[in-house]
Amino acid sequence: MKATKTTKIIYWTTTGIIFLFEGVMPAFTSHTELAVEGIRHLGYPDYFRVMLTVFKVAGALALVLPFVSGRYKEWAYAGFGFTMISAFVSHGMVDGFHGQTLFPLVVFGILVISYLYYHKLDKLRHTRSLQPEHRRSVATNLIS
Secondary structure: OHHHHHHHHHHHHHHHHHHHHHHHHHHHHOOOHHHHHHHHHOOOOHHHHHHHHHHHHHHHHHHHOOOOOHHHHHHHHHHHHHHHHHHHHHHHHHHOOOHHHHHHHHHHHHHHHHHHHHHHHHHHHHHHHOOHHHHHHHHHHHHO
């Protein structure tokens, strides 16, 4: 039981950080002059900033909303992974190697932990649904 609680805490903490960094912050700051200039500085057109913001917010919501199917969560994780790796490469190529260049890799590491613990929780849920006492209660609920 303790392992399940620890798994949930790690999953929701890391997923919450991703939600804040990749969903909430872009939603509220993508229109600021700093964000506009940051995208322009990296050589991307302005429509890319808008498109990236929409996809980040949608992906962040997909990760935290429990009714979103696992297939969409997988795509959200993949999209964030591509985004973080691309951000690392873009900053490295334009600005050289320094702290700002490494930050996307830190977020990527948090994303990987969230992804791994998402699958641990999914496996625990699947294992519990196969236990005999759970199957009996499901069958009882279906009959009554």
